[in-house]
Structure formats: structure tokens, C-alpha cells
Amino acid sequence: MVDxxxxxxxxxxNKDWKELxxxxxxxxxxxxxxxxxxxxxxxxxLLFRLLNRKLAKETFQLLSHDMQEEIIESxxxxxxxxxxxxxxxxxxxxTAFFEELPGTISQRLIQFLSPEERNTTIRxxxxxxxxxxxxxxxxxxxxxxxxxxEEAFAHIRVYGKDSExxxxxYIVDKEWKLVDDIRIKELILADPQxxxxxxxxYRFVALNAMDDxxxxxxxxxxxxxxxxxxxxxxxxxxxxVTFDDIMDVAEEESTEDFHKFGSIQQSIANPLKERAxxxxxxxxxxxxxxxxxxxxxxxxISSFESLIQTVVSLVFFLPxxxxxxxxxxxQSATLMIRALAIGDVKVSDWYKLIGKEFIxxxxxxxxxxxxxxxxxxxxxxEIILVVALSMLLIVMTGSLIGLLLPFLFTKFRLDxxxxxxxxxxxxxxxxxxxxxxxxxxxxx
Amino acid sequence: MVDxxxxxxxxxxNKDWKELxxxxxxxxxxxxxxxxxxxxxxxxxLLFRLLNRKLAKETFQLLSHDMQEEIIESxxxxxxxxxxxxxxxxxxxxTAFFEELPGTISQRLIQFLSPEERNTTIRxxxxxxxxxxxxxxxxxxxxxxxxxxEEAFAHIRVYGKDSExxxxxYIVDKEWKLVDDIRIKELILADPQxxxxxxxxYRFVALNAMDDxxxxxxxxxxxxxxxxxxxxxxxxxxxxVTFDDIMDVAEEESTEDFHKFGSIQQSIANPLKERAxxxxxxxxxxxxxxxxxxxxxxxxISSFESLIQTVVSLVFFLPxxxxxxxxxxxQSATLMIRALAIGDVKVSDWYKLIGKEFIxxxxxxxxxxxxxxxxxxxxxxEIILVVALSMLLIVMTGSLIGLLLPFLFTKFRLDxxxxxxxxxxxxxxxxxxxxxxxxxxxxx
Numbered sequence: 070m071v072d073x074x075x076x077x078x079x080x081x082x083n084k085d086w087k088e089l090x091x092x093x094x095x096x097x098x099x100x101x102x103x104x105x106x107x108x109x110x111x112x113x114x115l116l117f118r119l120l121n122r123k124l125a126k127e128t129f130q131l132l133s134h135d136m137q138e139e140i141i142e143s144x145x146x147x148x149x150x151x152x153x154x155x156x157x158x159x160x161x162x163x164t165a166f167f168e169e170l171p172g173t174i175s176q177r178l179i180q181f182l183s184p185e186e187r188n189t190t191i192r193x194x195x196x197x198x199x200x201x202x203x204x205x206x207x208x209x210x211x212x213x214x215x216x217x218x219e220e221a222f223a224h225i226r227v228y229g230k231d232s233e234x235x236x237x238x239y240i241v242d243k244e245w246k247l248v249d250d251i252r253i254k255e256l257i258l259a260d261p262q263x264x265x266x267x268x269x270x271y272r273f274v275a276l277n278a279m280d281d282x283x284x285x286x287x288x289x290x291x292x293x294x295x296x297x298x299x300x301x302x303x304x305x306x307x308x309x310v311t312f313d314d315i316m317d318v319a320e321e322e323s324t325e326d327f328h329k330f331g332s333i334q335q336s337i338a339n340p341l342k343e344r345a346x347x348x349x350x351x352x353x354x355x356x357x358x359x360x361x362x363x364x365x366x367x368x369x370i371s372s373f374e375s376l377i378q379t380v381v382s383l384v385f386f387l388p389x390x391x392x393x394x395x396x397x398x399x400q401s402a403t404l405m406i407r408a409l410a411i412g413d414v415k416v417s418d419w420y421k422l423i424g425k426e427f428i429x430x431x432x433x434x435x436x437x438x439x440x441x442x443x444x445x446x447x448x449x450x451e452i453i454l455v456v457a458l459s460m461l462l463i464v465m466t467g468s469l470i471g472l473l474l475p476f477l478f479t480k481f482r483l484d485x486x487x488x489x490x491x492x493x494x495x496x497x498x499x500x501x502x503x504x505x506x507x508x509x510x511x512x513x
Numbered sequence: 514m515v516d517x518x519x520x521x522x523x524x525x526x527n528k529d530w531k532e533l534x535x536x537x538x539x540x541x542x543x544x545x546x547x548x549x550x551x552x553x554x555x556x557x558x559l560l561f562r563l564l565n566r567k568l569a570k571e572t573f574q575l576l577s578h579d580m581q582e583e584i585i586e587s588x589x590x591x592x593x594x595x596x597x598x599x600x601x602x603x604x605x606x607x608t609a610f611f612e613e614l615p616g617t618i619s620q621r622l623i624q625f626l627s628p629e630e631r632n633t634t635i636r637x638x639x640x641x642x643x644x645x646x647x648x649x650x651x652x653x654x655x656x657x658x659x660x661x662x663e664e665a666f667a668h669i670r671v672y673g674k675d676s677e678x679x680x681x682x683y684i685v686d687k688e689w690k691l692v693d694d695i696r697i698k699e700l701i702l703a704d705p706q707x708x709x710x711x712x713x714x715y716r717f718v719a720l721n722a723m724d725d726x727x728x729x730x731x732x733x734x735x736x737x738x739x740x741x742x743x744x745x746x747x748x749x750x751x752x753x754v755t756f757d758d759i760m761d762v763a764e765e766e767s768t769e770d771f772h773k774f775g776s777i778q779q780s781i782a783n784p785l786k787e788r789a790x791x792x793x794x795x796x797x798x799x800x801x802x803x804x805x806x807x808x809x810x811x812x813x814i815s816s817f818e819s820l821i822q823t824v825v826s827l828v829f830f831l832p833x834x835x836x837x838x839x840x841x842x843x844q845s846a847t848l849m850i851r852a853l854a855i856g857d858v859k860v861s862d863w864y865k866l867i868g869k870e871f872i873x874x875x876x877x878x879x880x881x882x883x884x885x886x887x888x889x890x891x892x893x894x895e896i897i898l899v900v901a902l903s904m905l906l907i908v909m910t911g912s913l914i915g916l917l918l919p920f921l922f923t924k925f926r927l928d929x930x931x932x933x934x935x936x937x938x939x940x941x942x943x944x945x946x947x948x949x950x951x952x953x954x955x956x957x
């Protein structure tokens with residue numbers, strides 16, 4: 070790969086377009102994508118236009134959205150080439166591309182599509198943003214259950230050319246309602262004279278076009294399929310969803326959860342490419358919100374002003390104690406958020422987990438109390454009891470808050486990952502300050 | 514599904530084994546799995562044994578590891594049934610199951626396998642724990658490039674029965690070195706009299722059996738394939754890896770990252786099922802380690818004892834200021850950890866991100882300084898300048914630490930997610946305390 074890269078960099082530098090055209094069309098789309106993405110501005114678009122039709126289609130789908138836009142823009146004057154490219158891209162990838170364009174541009178581009186392709190795209194664009202309808206491609210092969218295997222293959226040879234996958238074949242009745250799906254393996258292994266319906270068990274797993282894409286992730290994980298059919302509410306087959314689109318969705322979902330847990334408002338696609346201003350906007354929202362949560366810790370502390378002035382050493386342990394509560398809370402929130410996302414734990418399970426968390430956090434609290442008591446014995450022996458007892462209570466409170474908050478958010482139809490580490494830290498801080506200084510003024 | 518569940522609960526309660534046998538064999542493995550997992554102890558194993566051979570095999574692979582062990586244990590006396598089941602499971606699922614058993618038990622179980630299956634399993638068990646070799650199944654179909662398509666199909670009909678997938682067919686030379694892979698779609702659509710080699714482009718993507726499983730996740734994301742071939746260092750085809758196994762690995766990886774980021778030592782499989790003691794052990798390690806990091810914040814504060822006694826109001830803003838640094842740091846760490854995990858950012862990119870983070874964190878710091886100044890103007894106007902200036906510097910320091918730590922960990926071959934939110938909070942605390950009180954003693 071390194072050699073190829075250097076080779077192409079050389080050719081691009083020398084502007085040897087003739088040789089580039091030959092060699093570029095001889096490597097695979099993933100490599101081409103890397104070369105185009107790395108090429109200097111201006112050259113990248115020219116490189117793309119050297120590709121033959123098949124490679125152009127395959128490469129386009131792999132390019133970043135920005136690069137895709139650049140290419141389309143550069144082709145705007147060459148109407149014929151542009152419409153060939155747009156018509157060649159798979160409908161689901163095309164929808165994904167149009168999706169991110171400003172409305173007016175996508176409307177203009179849709180006009181370059183053939184009437185047939187246009188219908189498909191517009192239909193796909195009609196589904197809610199995170200619905201399965203947006204992911205599906207209508208490029209599948211359906212056969213009649215009354216055909217023989219041989220006839221089915223003849224049909225597949227004619228209609229299968231445009232199909233995104235032939236790994237699974239769909240069986241539909243006269244109203245195009247899905248009757249069954251069957252793996253190509255079974256058709257190949259069966260006797261050619263047998264009827265298709267003899268192979269069917271009339272059991273299939275299907276998705277609803279209006280359902281959320283997360284449902285699809287779950288279905289692909291439960292049932293090891295390469296593709297799943299998508300139906301409307303009447304059971305009519307509208308399209309299929311393939312596993313590669315689902316893998317992308319799954320990756321986006323976990324990035325989103327991860328980013329939310331770190332208190333980022335909206336998932337940031339690629340920190341290398343994102344603009345500084347966009348990143349600022351996505352980060353400042355939560356940071357400011359947390360400042361206002363933290364005002365309460367300050368208020369709590371100020372009400373203990375005279376106590377602090379008398380025993381200043383209490384302040385030494387303040388960061389340690391409140392952080393420990395936040396840390397224990399982050400741990401339990403982490404566990405719950407991920408378990409809820411994967412489906413290991415349901416909202417209705419919260420009460421089963423509370424008892425266990427009580428025991429665990431008690432054990433954690435006792436251990437940590439012993440630790441902090443050991444430290445205090447060197448530095449401030451007069452407050453050993455205060456810090457140890459506070460530690461135990463603070464760790465337990467933090468843990469239980471961390472456990473419950475993700476459930477609470479889910480209950481109110483918010484993403485459980487909104488219970489971010491920083492949010493839990495801030496809430497645990499308030500509790501920590503109150504517990505610590507209350508115990509201190511009670512004991513001392 | 515709810516109806517089915519209630520129905521079966523009824524049948525199980527009535528111990529109507531005869532009817533259960535009929536109805537259980539009539540639903541699909543995913544439903545059966547749910548029913549078995551939900552059934553009372555003892556009944557679950559009996560239910561499993563009511564299944565016919567095909568369903569037993571399919572269901573076994575979907576059950577939790579604990580349930581799998583229970584079933585194998587219960588079958589220990591019925592040698593014939595046990596060995597049928599073990600031989601029926603797909604080799605890669607079997608390896609995954611054996612993997613988690615204590616060594617002596619898996620050795621005993623391997624003896625129940627047929628000589629052929631035993632070889633496969635032992636071979637699969639020879640690869641390093643997180644290697645692709647552990648994921649692969651040897652159940653693929655390979656054809657000779659000199660065959661015609663018709664001959665190839667005849668071959669596939671004979672040898673394809675045991676193949677995990679027929680979606681892709683592999684072309685090997687006489688030494689079983691991989692020459693190309695071809696989608697079944699292309700074979701079906703081609704002229705039966707054509708030779709297989711006429712269809713080949715001799716370009717393929719393959720994995721190395723000794724490589725890390727993360728490599729495979731990347732490859733599946735880059736190339737939209739259903740399965741990828743696995744080769745040894747000589748290019749000989751050893752087996753294939755299918756996308757469903759990769760989806761599981763990808764899910765585990767992101768759970769691990771998520772858990773690490775929340776300061777959990779080792780990923781916890783399912784918080785509902787995990788024992789309290791195991792969860793305690795996985796959580797206490799980091800909590801205690803962080804206590805010792807936090808000692809430094811305490812030490813830093815104690816060196817400013819007289820300042821604090823003079824201006825107690827400084828303490829009110831302590832949690833707010835140090836938390837803000839930690840929060841900004843968690844945000845940048847979140848972005849970097851995920852971007853490194855997905856591959857959007859490479860270790861060598863760190864210097865490209867520093868400049869941008871400097872700008873972003875400056876903007877964040879200025880906004881937050883304005884916020885905290887507004888709060889201080891109500892509560893402690895005498896320290897407005899101190900808190901505002903501290904906030905700016907603390908937010909910037911926290912952000913840069915959060916950005917750099919994941920790179921540093923990767924550099925030292927540690928998981929970037931070790932730069933957990935709590936760790937960053939604690940480190941940011943120390944910096945925060947020092948910045949805050951230094952500025953305070955300098956200004957006042």
C-alpha cells in the first residue's frame with residue numbers, strides 16, 4: 070500500500086494524467102478512495118473523473134460527503150456524465166448522500182435521475198429520518214412460490230443483475246406480500262425440478278419501514294442474516310436492508326452514546342475534519358449547563374462558612390471525597406447505559422439492580438473509607454472519623470445516583486447516555502458537599 | 514410474542530411435556546431461547562432436551578454460556594446425545610464455548626467429538642486469544658478456476674451442504690492458495706459453459722489468521738463483504754470469517770471501551786447476571802487508584818491554608834472551577850478515544866489536533882469565564898477577576914490534557930480508553946487547584 074501511495078503521489082505531482090488513468094483503473098475502490106482523499110484540492114476531482122463508470126460508482130460511495138459534494142459540483146456542467154453517475158449509485162447510498170445536502174440542491178439533483186430512479190429516491194426520502202425506510206434498497210429478487218427451482222433461477226438470471234445481493238431470495242404472493250425468505254444456498258442445493266414452495270417453512274423475520282433503525286440493529290444481532298426484508302404495515306415487501314448498512318448505523322449509535330456520555334451535545338463525526346466552531350457549539354452547551362448545577366455545591370459550601378474557618382483541614386479532603394462519589398457514580402452509570410443500549414437490561418429491571426448495587430457500593434465505600442482514613446491519620450488525625458464516614462456515604466450515594474439516572478432518563482424518553490460522567494460528577498458533588506459538612510458539623 | 518410466552522409459561526407450570534414437545538419444535542430458535550432462559554431452573558434443561566436435533570443445534574448457539582454449561586452437564590450421562598449435539602454445533606461457535614470452560618472440562622468434552630471435528634476444534638484453539646484464527650470457520654466452498662460454471666455448481670451441490678455460507682465461493686490453486694473470491698451472484702448470472710477463471714479479477718481482500726480481531730472489524734467496514742477469507746502467512750486458505758461473528762466482536766470492543774472510559778477495570782458482561790463480588794473487584798481498582806491521585810489536590814490545597822482562612826469565599830468556587838476543567842477534559846478525551854477506536858484519527862495526527870483544540874478550548878474558556886464572573890458578581894464581587902481568569906486557564910488546561918492523554922496511552926501500547934473520565938477529572942483537579950490558588954495569591 071505504501072508503495073502504491075508514493076507511486077501515485079509522484080504521478081499526481083508530475084500531472085501524468087494519461088498514466089494515472091491507466092493505473093488508477095487497475096486498483097480497487099478502497100485504494101482509489103484513499104488516493105483521492107489524500108490528493109491536493111482540485112486534483113482530487115480530476116482524479117475521480119479519470120475513473121471508468123463501474124469504478125466511479127463504487128468509489129463515489131466510499132468517499133466522504135464533502136468530497137462527494139465537490140465532485141458533483143465539478144460535474145454540474147457535464148449533464149450527461151452527472152446523470153450517469155447519479156443513476157449508477159445504489160439507491161440507499163444515494164438517499165444517504167441527498168439527505169445531507171441542502172434541500173434546494175438535492176431537489177435539483179433529483180431531476181438528473183431517470184424517472185424510475187427518481188421514484189425510488191423520492192419514495193425512500195419519504196420516511197422519517199431514523200427509520201428503517203431510509204436504509205432500505207429496493208434492489209432484491211422476489212420469486213413466485215409456484216415456480217420450480219429451475220424456473221426460479223431463470224427468473225433470477227434476468228432480474229438479479231440489479232439486485233444488491235442474491236444471498237437471499239424473497240418469496241412473494243400475487244399482492245407482493247412476503248410469504249417467506251430463503252437463502253440462495255438452499256435453492257442451489259435443492260433439486261431443480263422441485264417447486265420453490267416445497268422448500269418454504271413460512272417463517273421469516275421482517276422489519277417495518279417506519280420502525281426505528283435501532284430495531285434493525287437488534288434484529289440483525291438476534292438473527293444471523295445478511296439482509297432482512299422491509300415491509301409496510303400490510304405486509305407488502307418494500308425493500309431490503311443489508312448488514313453493511315446496519316453495521317454503519319450500529320457504529321454511529323455507539324459513537325453517539327460515547328460522545329453523549331462525555332457531555333457532548335451532538336455526536337461529532339470526525340474531530341480531524343470538523344470545524345472548530347461546530348465543535349465549540351457542541352461542547353459549550355453542557356459545560357455551561359454544568360456550571361449552573363455546580364452553583365449548588367458552592368451554595369452548600371457557603372452555608373458552612375464558619376465551620377470551614379474553624380477547621381480549614383476539612384477543605385483538604387474536599388476534592389478527594391466529592392470526586393470519589395462522582396467516580397463511583399460514573400462507573401454504575403457506564404454499566405447501565407451500555408447494558409440498556411445493548412438490551413441486556415430493560416427499564417423494568419431497575420429494581421433488581423438496586424439491591425445488588427447497594428451491596429457493591431457498601432463494599433466499595435468501606436474499602437475507600439479505610440483508604441481515606443489511612444491518609445487522614447498522617448495529615449489531619451482530628452477528622453479521621455468525619456472523612457471515613459463521609460466517604461462511605463458519599464460513595465454509596467454516588468453509586469445509586471449513577472445507577473438510577475440512566476433509567477430515569479430512559480423513562481422520560483431521553484437517551485440514557487444523557488446521564489453523562491460530568492453530569493453525575495456534578496450531582497454527586499452537591500450530595501458530597503452536603504454529606505461531608507453535615508457530618509463534620511454533627512461530629513465536631 | 515407475549516401470547517406465546519404466556520402460553521408456554523402455562524404449559525411449563527402444568528408440566529405438559531408432551532404438548533410442550535410439539536409446540537416448542539414449532540417455533541423459531543430465538544423464541545425458544547427466550548423461553549428456555551426464562552424457565553425455572555431444572556425445567557430449562559428439560560425443555561432443551563425436547564428439541565429435535567436441528568433446533569437443538571440452532572438454539573444451543575443462541576443460549577447464554579451458563580445455560581450451555583448446565584445443558585452439557587445434564588447430558589453428561591447420555592454420551593450419545595451429547596456427542597451428537599457437540600458435533601452438530603458450528604466449529605466457531607464450539608470454539609467460543611470451549612474457550613470459556615475450565616481447561617480440564619473442555620479437554621474432556623473434546624473427546625466426544627468425531628476425529629474430524631476434533632481436529633478442527635483443536636486447530637482453532639491453537640490461535641492467540643484475540644486473533645482472527647479464533648473466529649474463523651473452515652466451512653466454506655472452494656472451487657478450481659479451470660472448472661466451468663456448470664461443473665462448479667455440481668461441486669458446490671456436493672460440498673456446499675456443510676458450508677456456513679454459499680454467498681461467496683473461494684477459488685484456490687492446487688496448493689490451496691487463494692487465487693480469488695467470487696460472489697455467488699456472479700456465478701449465477703454467468704453463462705454455465707464459461708470457465709470460472711474467466712470471471713476472476715484476481716483481486717481479493719483477505720485476513721491473516723494471526724492478526725488481531727480489530728483488524729477484521731476494520732476490513733469488514735471498509736469492504737462491504739458478507740465473509741472474508743483467512744490465510745496463513747503462505748497465502749493458504751484456512752477458513753472464513755463471517756460478518757455476524759464480526760458484529761459480535763465489534764459490540765464487545767465498544768462495550769469494553771465504554772466501560773474503561775467509566776473507570777471499570779475489566780468489561781462486565783451483563784450487570785444483571787454478574788456476581789456482586791466480581792463487580793466490586795472490577796470497580797475498586799480504579800476507585801482506589803484515583804484516591805491516591807486526589808491526594809495531590811489535597812496537598813496542593815493545604816499549602817494555601819492561610820490564604821483560604823483569609824478569603825473563605827474562594828472555597829465556594831472550588832468545586833465549580835475544578836469540575837469545569839474535568840468536564841472540558843472529558844469531552845476532548847471522549848472525542849479522541851472514539852476517533853482512535855474507529856480509526857478516524859491516527860496516533861501520528863496528534864499535532865494536527867492540538868492547534869485546533871487550543872482555539873476551541875480558548876473559546877470555551879472565555880464563555881465559561883463570563884458565566885462564572887456573572888455568578889461571582891452576586892456572591893463574591895471581590896474575587897471576580899480571580900475566578901474568571903482561573904476558569905479560562907483551567908478549562909484550557911483540562912481540554913489539552915484530555916486531548917493528549919489518549920494519544921499518550923496509545924503510544925505506550927495501552928488502550929486509549931484508559932484515559933477515563935474519572936482519571937481526567939482527577940488530574941484536572943490537581944491542575945485546577947494549583948491554578949486557582951496561585952492566581953488568587955498573586956492577585957490578592
